[in-house]
Amino acid sequence: MTPFIKHSKLMLAVAVATAAFTGCKPKKAETVISGDAAQKVYVAPGKLDEVYLFASGGFSGQVAAYGIPSGRLLKVIPVFSQNPENGWGYTEETKAMLNTSHGFIPWDDAHHPQLSKTDGMDDGRWLFINGNNTPRIARINLATFKTEEILEVPNSGGNHSSPYCTENTEYVVAGTRFSVPIGNNTDVPITSYKENFRGALSFINVDQKEGNMNIAFQLLVPGVDYDLARSGKGVSHGWMFFSCYNSEQAHTLLEVNASQRDKDFIMAVNWKKAEEYVKQGKGKKMPATYYHNKYDEKTHSAKSTVEKEVLTLDTRELKDIVYFIPCPKSPHGADVSPDGENIVASGKLAAVIPVFSFKKLTDAIAKKTFDGEFDNVSVVKYEAALAGEVQKPGLGPLHTEFDDKGYAYTSMFVSSEIVKWKVDTREVVDRVPTYYSIGHLCVVGGDNKKPYGKYVIALNKITKDRYLPTGPELTQSAQLFDISGEKMNLLLDFPTIGEPHYAQACPAEVIMKNQKKIFELSKNEHPYAAKNEQETKVVRNGKRVDVWMTAIRSHLAPDNIEGIKQGDEVYFHVTNLEQDWDVPHGFAIKGAENTELLIMPGETQTIKWTPKSTGVFPFYCTDFCSALHQEMQGYARVSAANSTVALKYGVGDTAPKDQVAQK
Ligand code: RUQ
Ligand code: CUA
Numbered sequence: 001m002t003p004f005i006k007h008s009k010l011m012l013a014v015a016v017a018t019a020a021f022t023g024c025k026p027k028k029a030e031t032v033i034s035g036d037a038a039q040k041v042y043v044a045p046g047k048l049d050e051v052y053l054f055a056s057g058g059f060s061g062q063v064a065a066y067g068i069p070s071g072r073l074l075k076v077i078p079v080f081s082q083n084p085e086n087g088w089g090y091t092e093e094t095k096a097m098l099n100t101s102h103g104f105i106p107w108d109d110a111h112h113p114q115l116s117k118t119d120g121m122d123d124g125r126w127l128f129i130n131g132n133n134t135p136r137i138a139r140i141n142l143a144t145f146k147t148e149e150i151l152e153v154p155n156s157g158g159n160h161s162s163p164y165c166t167e168n169t170e171y172v173v174a175g176t177r178f179s180v181p182i183g184n185n186t187d188v189p190i191t192s193y194k195e196n197f198r199g200a201l202s203f204i205n206v207d208q209k210e211g212n213m214n215i216a217f218q219l220l221v222p223g224v225d226y227d228l229a230r231s232g233k234g235v236s237h238g239w240m241f242f243s244c245y246n247s248e249q250a251h252t253l254l255e256v257n258a259s260q261r262d263k264d265f266i267m268a269v270n271w272k273k274a275e276e277y278v279k280q281g282k283g284k285k286m287p288a289t290y291y292h293n294k295y296d297e298k299t300h301s302a303k304s305t306v307e308k309e310v311l312t313l314d315t316r317e318l319k320d321i322v323y324f325i326p327c328p329k330s331p332h333g334a335d336v337s338p339d340g341e342n343i344v345a346s347g348k349l350a351a352v353i354p355v356f357s358f359k360k361l362t363d364a365i366a367k368k369t370f371d372g373e374f375d376n377v378s379v380v381k382y383e384a385a386l387a388g389e390v391q392k393p394g395l396g397p398l399h400t401e402f403d404d405k406g407y408a409y410t411s412m413f414v415s416s417e418i419v420k421w422k423v424d425t426r427e428v429v430d431r432v433p434t435y436y437s438i439g440h441l442c443v444v445g446g447d448n449k450k451p452y453g454k455y456v457i458a459l460n461k462i463t464k465d466r467y468l469p470t471g472p473e474l475t476q477s478a479q480l481f482d483i484s485g486e487k488m489n490l491l492l493d494f495p496t497i498g499e500p501h502y503a504q505a506c507p508a509e510v511i512m513k514n515q516k517k518i519f520e521l522s523k524n525e526h527p528y529a530a531k532n533e534q535e536t537k538v539v540r541n542g543k544r545v546d547v548w549m550t551a552i553r554s555h556l557a558p559d560n561i562e563g564i565k566q567g568d569e570v571y572f573h574v575t576n577l578e579q580d581w582d583v584p585h586g587f588a589i590k591g592a593e594n595t596e597l598l599i600m601p602g603e604t605q606t607i608k609w610t611p612k613s614t615g616v617f618p619f620y621c622t623d624f625c626s627a628l629h630q631e632m633q634g635y636a637r638v639s640a641a642n643s644t645v646a647l648k649y650g651v652g653d654t655a656p657k658d659q660v661a662q663k
Contacts, residue, residue, distance in 0.1 A: 037489065037490070037492070041069040041491050043072070049067025049068055049070050049508060050508060051067070051444050051452075051454075051455065051508055052065055052506060052507075052510075052511050053065070053067070053442070053457060053478075053504075053505040054066075054115070054127055054505070055113065055500040056110045056112060056113050056498070056501045056502055057079075057497045057498030057499075058110060058111065059498055060081060060110070061107050061110050061131070062078050062081055062110065062497065063110065064076050064497045064498075064500075066478075068457070068505060069492065070492075071492050071493075073497070075145055077146070077147065078147065079110060079131075079140065080105075080108030080110055080138065082106040085598065086596075087595045087605060088147075089106055090595035090607075091595065092571065093301040093604075093606055094302055096293050096301075096302040097293045097295060097302045098293070100291050101154075101306075102134060107133075108132065108133050108134055108136060110132070111129075111132050111160065111162075111501040111502060112502045113128070113502060113503060113504050114127065114129070114163050114172065114504060115127055116128070116165055116169045116206070117167060117168060117169050120449030120450075121445070122445060122448060122504070124506065125169075125211065125514070126139050126169075126206075126211050128140075128163040128165065130160070130162040132158055132159055132160055133158070135152065135158070135162075136150050136152050137153060137174055138150045139206075141297075142511055142514060148211065148295045149294050150292075151204065151213045151291075151293075152291045152292070153174050153176075153202050153204075154200075154288035154289065154307075155182045155288060156176040156202065157178035157179070158176060159177070160176075160177035160226070161174070161175030161227055161228045161229040161243070162175060162202075163204070164229045164240070165231065166231040166237075166271070167231060167237050171206065171271070172213065173202065173203055173229060173240055175199070175201045175202075175229055176201070177227065178225065179193075179197040179199045179222075179223035179224060179225065182200060182220065182286075183286070193223060194249050196223075197223035197249075197251075198220050198221065198222070198223045199220070199221040199223055199226050200219070200312075201226065201269065202217075203217050203218070203219070203271060213292075215310055216278070216311070217278050217311045217312065218286075218311065218312045218313070219269065219315055219321060220314045220316075221315050221322060221377070222375035222376075224245065224247050224249060224264075225244060226242050227242070227243045227332055228243050229334060230334055230343075231336070233336060233449055234339050234340030234449060235340045235358055235359070236341070236343075236358040237340065238270065238271060238272035239270055239271065240269040241334045241336060243266055243327070243331035243345060244324075244331070245331060247261055247264045247374065258330070259330060262328070263327055263329065264326075264327055264328075264329065264330055265324040265326060265374070265379070266324070266327045266331060266334050266345050266356065267322055267323070267377075268325060268343075268361060268380075270322070271321075273320055277318050278311065278313065282318060283311040283312060284312050284313075285309045285310070286309060286310055288310040289306060289308060290307050291305070291306060292304065292306075299525045300526045300604050301526060315376070315377060316375070319376065323365055323377065323380050324374055324380065325379075325382065326381075326382040327350075328347040328350035328351075329347040330347055330349050331345045332347070332397075333345070333397075333398055334346075335399065335400040335408075338448065338450065341358050342358070342387060343357075343361075344356075344408060346399060346410060348397070350397065351392075352389040352390060353393050353397050353410060354382075354386055355386070355388055356385045360384060360386070361384075361385040363384075364381060369381045387426075388426045390419075390428065391428075393410060393428060394415040394417055394419050394431065396412050396414030397410050397411070397419075398411045399411045399439070399502075401443040401451075401456070402447075403443050403454075403456075403483055404453035406423050407420050407423065407429070407483075408422075409443055409483070409488075410441075411434075412438065416433060416434050416435070416438060417431050417433050417434055418434060418441060419431045420483070430486070430487055430488055432481060432487075432490065434458040435477075435493070436461070436462040437460060438460050438461070439459050439460065439501060440459045440501060440502040440503070441456055441457065442456065442459065442502065442503040443457075443483070443505075444507070445506055445507075446504075452505075454482070454484050455480055455481065455505070456481045456488065457479065457480055459496075459500040463477040463495075467495060475495040475496075476497070476499050477493055478493075478503070479493050479494075480493075480494070517581035517582075518580065518581060518601040521577065521602045524575070524602055524603070526573070526603075526604035528571075528604060529575050530548040530575050532577065533552075533651070535548060536558055536649075538561055538563075538647055540563075543565075543569055544569050544571070545564055545570045545571070546571050547570065547572045549573060549587075550576075550577050551574055553578070553632075554626045554632045555631070555651060556621065558634070558650050558655070559633070559655070560634060560651065561636045561648075561649040562637040562645055562646075562647070562649070563647030563649075564611065564647075565639055565641050566611060566614055566638060566639070566641045568610070569608060570608070570609045570610070572597075572606065572607050572609065573605075573606045574599055575604040576600060576603055578601040578602070579601055580601060583625060584601065584625070585599050585623055585625055585632070586598050586599070588622050589609050589619035589636065590617045590618050590619070591617060594608065595607065596622050613638070614639055614640055616635050616636070617636045617638060618633060618634070618635055619633065619635070620634070621633070634651075646659065
């Protein structure tokens, strides 16, 4: 091949791929809205939404909860990114949550929220979400809407196909996007990809009472890219399905080099079999350093533990754990129908959507209807596992979710639409444009055994002209469609925080029934809690000064402190004495280099302050808590390092009297 031909072929492939992934605007850009759309999304003042939507914040690192059908933003839950609004990742209690083997990482890229499941149904206990960049999985407690645990995932590079719950949350499963060198020697040439790079799929055990996560085992799998996953359910319980691309095993210019082969793979994982091998002692412990951070609701504090090894099963040796099914060009989503029988694989560059049958797959495995091997993994014959193909679905199929009436909804990135098709006949019955370039979509309960249906939410990549412009960066956006009838109907556009990669939604009742309104003061085991004003104090220990402070409508105690010195490290441990729902107090002090505190009723939180100069520093409550909120204030006096001003503190009658600065 002459260099010219080589070059032009490459350029052509680049052009095709670029066109495909910039997406195109639907031709008919004016929105068709049916007459009663406004009524369908109007939630009158004082009324509650029907559904909670939990959307990832993408590169914001957080999760946001919205009410549906109104699209109203209810709460941003800080997860992987520091959040000065409530001190997350800045306070002494929460800093440890962001520790990793790479140090303190105050940001990540969050993609896939996943509600915990019982018998294949959202149960409202926890929400899991992946940190994509520095591989981590977080668990949010849906009683408190707080992140309670963050577990780092070793041997992973880009925690993208993650986290996916099995039918009863036996595991959350995390697959690596990038294969990477694993083991003792990871300092290898990148060109040695084929020899040295491997994938790792982590099966993380979830304690059913507390939710605590632990890596039960990791499967070491061929070195390709693992994109997304879904667990089997019903008939396919015990299995997990991953979409894989880059079966070319390219390590450079993947947009061209990883689009060469006609087919990539879906990987079917028999995790029950893997469990058996673990029981038989066939796992191998591998050294791996990773952080495990847990927030304790009793002490209101997080602790990091460093884990040192991980149990691995090598699929080169234990061959009946995983199988490949060929799948047209660069599959993205792998989604499982409510009954667990159909596995829908969406190839980004494919012209059809293949639907695989779990029954046919297991028959083919039993009969060894294979088409050779790929990196020691048996490849099941495409036709042997295929239930059928959805013909002419649209361009760039990405993700599929299901409703309660036997229909599937697939997002089409390139043709920017949602396509509705019948699961049993695979016939397309409706399509509706999205504005613009839909990525994931979310049907309420759309990955459950019995989906709730009623709405599909499009999570779009581009908004262009849909909102008032805000400079070069435009808002991210979702769109709500009514799917209760035969035709899908657009109801609402609403902006989102960060990029809403994926979202999960469930009926409000599932979440509401578990809500925690306060933290009981009597159960507060924070080592620096002051459970009443008599317990407030200020204690010096060398250069460290600890302030046991309380907050109650409408004063802080102590509110006058003297005897702090330049160069001291001052810790304000503030306990909110309130025991009423919706009465947080805030705390901020002038010149603090970190954050404020936002303290929930019954909670204790700590801010560290290192005053750099002498003087009198005001502090106050930042959350408008009562008519006398603006009176909720105080002073800390800072004297020179060598001053003899004694440590004194109090509030009202007990406030320090007549102290003169001395040199
Ligand atoms: S991916 S747009 Cu990050 Cu979930 Cu499919
Ligand atoms: Cu407490 Cu304002």
